[in-house]
Amino acid sequence: MQSPQPLRNGGVETPSPRPRIQAHFQSTVSLQKLRRFNTLILVFRLATFCFTLAAAIFMVTNSRDSNPPHWFDFDSFRFVFAANAIVAIYSLFEMGASVWEISRGATVLPEMLQVWFDFGHDQVFAYLLLSASSAGTAMARKLRETPTCTANNAFCVQSDISVALGFAGFLFLAFSSLLSGFRVVCFVINGSRFHL
Template identity: 65%
Template structure:
């Protein structure tokens, strides 16, 4: 608006320069904030279950040696069992990191990394580690089947029982991580469509 001989008077409203549609601030209603918090708590629960199952699977495989007799096979003598321990240990550390990231987002209201990086980081790593656990579980299942065909499980039943428990816990962790992957994938879709992880 021009006044006093062509001099521009100050505008009562600040001008907003938008260079990218994602720069637009996101205004949330109370309902959408409640839904987002509930969604984040759901993700946190599955992160916790993934951590518990993966850590338990690794511990059960480690403790096979304590119950085995002196001449019995050890878990580290088998490549598939070493794969199970490594996969579950990696997933346990990853799940612990994601627990911290989820708690940070719940209590601070924003992601640990920049939002774009966080949603893709979560989805990508959930996919990779879910396939890693599934691969380790498949290899371990085949090895246990072969051990039951020979005298290993007959001579030392505790060895096979604990390996079965470790496998079951690993598969349970896979299911938890799979659900987490679906939830993080939903957040990626929200980000692609709306430019934000917010649901509403």
């Protein structure tokens, strides 16, 4: 047992019966793993942003002249545009959050909220994007059976490109969703978003 130590002001320091709380220690290897994991998430977010933004741009620029058809005449193509634009905006926000986390070592929102926010939104927007791309594919196939694509093949090709870019965006968002799901599991098990 430690003996009481005299203080400068004449009092006596008594040892606390509670154990001292030690600061959380992270090794250099652990910090490198965190940085690599966060960088991988950032790459997937960037790819999702690029593909969904390109899909939205290809769809919205699909009717250059005043002659029909126009992309906004088809509900499925409006859905493709809206879903890709929404996911592009979400991915831009998530890229900012990833950069913040890499540079500061902390999440933008409180850790528990950030983990569930990322996972929940990744799931919802991945299903939204998959649904829109599937609807766009069905409409593009239907148009191939009509004289529309014969009269204006560029319209159909650009619609196909937009839908394909949307599927690629979904693929990268699905990868992001897997990583954010991993973070949720680690948080539930360990109380931290990373298992080290």
